[in-house]
Amino acid sequence: MQIESISGLLLAGGRGTRMGSVDKGLQPFGGSTMAAHVLERLRPQVANVAINANQNLDAYGAFGVPVWPDDTPGFAGPLAGLETGLRRCTTPYLLTVPCDSPFLPADLAARLLAGLQAADADLALAVTEENGLRQPHPVFCLVKADKAEILSSYLAAGGRRMDGWYPQIKVAEVLFEDAAAFRNINTRDELQALDPARPPRLADVVSCLSAYDPDALPVRDAQKIIRDFVAPVRATEQVALRAALGRVLAADIVSPINVPAHDNSAMDGYALRGEDLLPDAELRLRVIDTVYAGRASSAVAGKGECLRIMTGGVMPAGCDSVVPQEFVKVLADDVIVMAPGTIRPGDNRRLAGEDLKAGSAALMKGKIIRPADLGLLASLGVAEVPVQRRLRVAFFSTGDELRSIGQPLDEGCVYDSNRYTIYGMLQRLGCDIIDMGVVRDDPAALEAALVDACENADAIITSGGVSVGAADYTRQIMARLGDVTFWKIGMRPGRPLAFGRIASGGKSAFLFGLPGNPVAVMVSFYFFAREALLRMMGAEAPLPLLKARSVAAIRKKPGRTEYQRGVLSHGADGMPEVRITGSQGSGILRSMSEANCMVVLHDEQGSVQAGEMVDVLMFEGLV
Numbered sequence: 001m002q003i004e005s006i007s008g009l010l011l012a013g014g015r016g017t018r019m020g021s022v023d024k025g026l027q028p029f030g031g032s033t034m035a036a037h038v039l040e041r042l043r044p045q046v047a048n049v050a051i052n053a054n055q056n057l058d059a060y061g062a063f064g065v066p067v068w069p070d071d072t073p074g075f076a077g078p079l080a081g082l083e084t085g086l087r088r089c090t091t092p093y094l095l096t097v098p099c100d101s102p103f104l105p106a107d108l109a110a111r112l113l114a115g116l117q118a119a120d121a122d123l124a125l126a127v128t129e130e131n132g133l134r135q136p137h138p139v140f141c142l143v144k145a146d147k148a149e150i151l152s153s154y155l156a157a158g159g160r161r162m163d164g165w166y167p168q169i170k171v172a173e174v175l176f177e178d179a180a181a182f183r184n185i186n187t188r189d190e191l192q193a194l195d196p197a198r199p200p201r202l203a204d205v206v207s208c209l210s211a212y213d214p215d216a217l218p219v220r221d222a223q224k225i226i227r228d229f230v231a232p233v234r235a236t237e238q239v240a241l242r243a244a245l246g247r248v249l250a251a252d253i254v255s256p257i258n259v260p261a262h263d264n265s266a267m268d269g270y271a272l273r274g275e276d277l278l279p280d281a282e283l284r285l286r287v288i289d290t291v292y293a294g295r296a297s298s299a300v301a302g303k304g305e306c307l308r309i310m311t312g313g314v315m316p317a318g319c320d321s322v323v324p325q326e327f328v329k330v331l332a333d334d335v336i337v338m339a340p341g342t343i344r345p346g347d348n349r350r351l352a353g354e355d356l357k358a359g360s361a362a363l364m365k366g367k368i369i370r371p372a373d374l375g376l377l378a379s380l381g382v383a384e385v386p387v388q389r390r391l392r393v394a395f396f397s398t399g400d401e402l403r404s405i406g407q408p409l410d411e412g413c414v415y416d417s418n419r420y421t422i423y424g425m426l427q428r429l430g431c432d433i434i435d436m437g438v439v440r441d442d443p444a445a446l447e448a449a450l451v452d453a454c455e456n457a458d459a460i461i462t463s464g465g466v467s468v469g470a471a472d473y474t475r476q477i478m479a480r481l482g483d484v485t486f487w488k489i490g491m492r493p494g495r496p497l498a499f500g501r502i503a504s505g506g507k508s509a510f511l512f513g514l515p516g517n518p519v520a521v522m523v524s525f526y527f528f529a530r531e532a533l534l535r536m537m538g539a540e541a542p543l544p545l546l547k548a549r550s551v552a553a554i555r556k557k558p559g560r561t562e563y564q565r566g567v568l569s570h571g572a573d574g575m576p577e578v579r580i581t582g583s584q585g586s587g588i589l590r591s592m593s594e595a596n597c598m599v600v601l602h603d604e605q606g607s608v609q610a611g612e613m614v615d616v617l618m619f620e621g622l623v
């Protein structure tokens, strides 16, 4: 075996000066550390692994492999690490890799060995070609272990250059096509930018759009950015079956049994052998036993025999069909007759596993559990189910003019209604809510509220202050706390929207800064926040748009999406029809309350003629 002849050495002995004198290998990366990533890629390629390190020896020791500091003192560079490794190497070859190149090729050892052997060399190093220039990577090298002496005398003479001892040995270069695999990470910025566990930035997500104008953003682009940016919360919990109602299933549920477990009767009647049925003559059968649901019979029906059977009773041996009792004549206690053509073979038999087969997926991960699902799970005997942990959503209203219920309504003030509509919408989604009340138009208060929310919630919903008014501090503070962007969306109502992620105290939360107007807040919630929150909960539940006939003409300009409050009912022909209700001003909550749906008039749509079909979103049944 080739692997058996090679030992691996992770070079982690540097000072990491370019990263601010930190130990590079131990820097967090991709959910662990850079060294852990390199080790993971190196291990399968070699017989054994060791680490060359000069600081934090305990931390490196925690990887469970030998840790060797340089024999040559004074941070003499990677060559000192190579020397240390060669002297301790117990196999014919030593392969070195640096601790700051986490993407190293999976076939590094095999290809260097092939190159070394083909050239009958003592050392093989990796090279790549970038823009026609040959780029050597001398720290990715495979060396014959018996060259330790030569290297030691070079070091002892004060030599430090990686290639300084090449004249004394035979060196082979091995060309690798994938230059990116040798990328090394030198600065904190590179560390962040290349970290596979790094959450995307809004700028990354936005760059996927062909055209992006934050001041004229189409609804569907805003929805796409939000969808691509939010990430599901990973935590799950096990709950008792009833407690799972409305929760999001965290794993597929595989049926442990057939449902039903046996072939059984769908009718109260007589179980018989289909082959006994006569096409054109009356059939007379002898009743040999009775089968009740839950009490099977051991009797076996022979030719001309049947069993009385109840709905749900297990089909007796030999029988494959059931005739309902109202279709037969009972001649005596144990004799029935039936007319020809009353049933066909196989009728009224429910097959084992016709509901669910053992081993098949009964429910898929990501499903929001409804009453039917509870029943289905119960039919499998499942007592507990894994669900996503509830999403924690903090929300508050902003504005000096807002008063809470119970406070006197001072001049120029309004009662805070947004906190109640948001409460209702979040409750229906099944979130754990943190109601943070009203926050004054004061930068310090606003910042404190956002920081508090960020540290305690997965998502934050605010209302007000995202437009351009003089007291709208929200924008500046949100932008300061994280990666937040402000949009003017091509829609009515709900034009301004803030969206992003803020961070504080090592925690982060997705932020939806909804506009203050009471109808705009609801429309923005339903058409932007709802799907994103569901996605964070691990569920995909696109808005269920239906079609209805518009009773009257609706004026509409193409080029923006309009959400009009509507009342859906049934027309004279029984088909659904919708009429627009009340004033459509974005502060008029009464018409929102009167409505039972929203009429959605899309970007490209112009005015609607009476009788034309339009999309509607029903409020009832909407999570």
Ligand SMILES: Nc1nc2c(c(=O)[nH]1)N[C@H]1C(S)=C(S)[C@@H](COP(=O)(O)OP(=O)(O)OC[C@H]3O[C@@H](n4cnc5c(N)ncnc54)[C@H](O)[C@@H]3O)O[C@H]1N2
Pocket (backbone or CB within 6 Å): 397, 398, 399, 401, 402, 414, 415, 416, 417, 418, 419, 463, 464, 465, 466, 467, 468, 469, 472, 494, 495, 496, 514, 515, 516, 517, 518, 520, 586, 587
């Ligand atoms: N010059 C411009 N002015 C406005 C624009 C614009 O583009 N240029 N956009 C308008 C649109 S559209 C909307 S929507 C609002 C959004 O404004 P804000 O998000 O900054 O919200 P506020 O100014 O704080 O409040 C607007 C309105 O809503 C009432 N409100 C706010 N919060 C509540 C609450 N919790 N309960 C009840 N009512 C609330 C508030 O009193 C205001 O009347 O901006 C337009 N202006």
Ligand code: MOO
Pocket (backbone or CB within 6 Å): 491, 492, 493, 494, 495, 496, 515, 517, 519, 520, 586, 587
């Ligand atoms: O569009 Mo604003 O959002 O009019 O209320």
Ligand SMILES: [Mg+2]
Pocket (backbone or CB within 6 Å): 464, 465, 466, 467, 468, 469, 472, 516
């Ligand atoms: Mg404002």
